[in-house]
Amino acid sequence: GRKFFVGGNWKCNGTTEDVKKIVSTLNAGELPSTDIVEVVVSPPFVFLTSVKSELRPEIQVAAQNCWVKKGGAFTGEVSAEMLVNLGVPWVILGHSERRALLHETNEFVGDKVAYALSQGLKVIACVGETLEQREAGTTMEVVAAQTKAIADKISSWDNVVLAYEPVWAIGTGKVASPAQAQEVHAGLRKWFEENISADVAATTRIIYGGSVSGSNCKELGGQPDVDGFLVGGASLKPEFIDIIKAAE
Template identity: 65%
Template sequence: MSGRKLIVGGNWKCNGTLEQVKAIVDHLNDAHVPCPNHIEVVIAPPSCYLPILKNTLRSDFNLAAQNCWTGKGGAFTGEISVEMLMNMNVPWVILGHSERRTLLGESDQMVADKVAYALSQGMKVILCCGETLEQREKNETNAVIARQIKAVAEKVQSWGNIVIAYEPIWAIGTGKVATPQQAQETHAAIRAWLSQNVGEAVAQQIRIQYGGSVSAANCKELGSQPDIDGFLVGGASLKPEFVDILNAKIYPGFGEKLNSYQEMGPFIADGSHQR
């Protein structure tokens, strides 16, 4: 055992109505999940729902924003500042997600600036990295991820409040999943890069999540790999099966006995960009 606490994030992306949010929260609040000594759970709803979850979600789950600005607030229409999130007592933020990199044009430098500023203000960061299918087929996976993480390494001094999420872009919303061996190889490569370029202590302590069409059906095998310390879940975090994923690495097989999510169906229909 690595000694690294399992961390599972639920990224709701741009989904949900007030009624759907209430249904998901009610289900999570009633669910039997491992205690916080064994797992850290971070839920990332759309920013407009953060205050609602702050008041209604179970206290052993943490909240995350899906994005933040690169610095203090001001004339930046549509953005949300770290100071605003801290004022709402939201401790986590997801940065560098592939959808923001590819659809909204965020560069490695912009992501690094966001990470550095969020950390400087006391926030915790889930830092996403990953490659396209074309890059994987060209055997560029490790080089692409090294470039993305290097930009952050040049800006930050401490990695204690960073979790890395490896999300192969070709596996997001496609139903394709990196094999456990592929995921393990990439997670191990990330840890090796950190060991060589940041420090062995950081490499061994940092938690690395896997994200890419994670579901109740595949999470146990993925979670059995030694360098996979949890999951960043998209589409399945909007469904009752999210509870099975939370239980995957602690109580193998427990999730299937716990709930009948197949009969319940999704709270929110899958969109075109679900993980």
């Protein structure tokens, strides 16, 4: 089976005081066993080491990005090697905010995923359509092209979790319906089956992101092809514990 996966993407939020509060809430919360759920939180780079050292060991950390190749003269970037050196196991790549605001292309995201994996990181790779693309009926085409650009550059999906995050649902409170999420997740699984292998289709976790909350997580997580969540806003709140419990 595919172990339920709940990621908390803190994005560009938080002061040291906020971070202390979030960590102590997570440390005090009653969580399902690690046999049932894998939990990963993703603080901004500047808080990564302190969060990693202060968090309970059942919760792992992820960086929100890393450089596309070996570090060097790339001012302002953080390399995959640095994350490995710090003992950070995960990285989020291809988030729609970076695709849209920082013009990361499908190919660039594919290169980043490949490089991060080659260094031993595990990757939460994000795909998702805009509202315009959904309304034009091209959702599956868009997410398949984003997934293919990654598949073209990697040889194993073992260390990848695929996050389906419809852009129109991110930070809007307009969550995808369970049926809408299920449809795309099933489509992606079918894409894996037809283009990669039945094994990759059966084992790769496909998680949903976009306005996930304590009140909608149960129904979303109950869909057969929804293997967890990537949570933004609600991951900064005590509500994140309730979302993790949706794994039960």
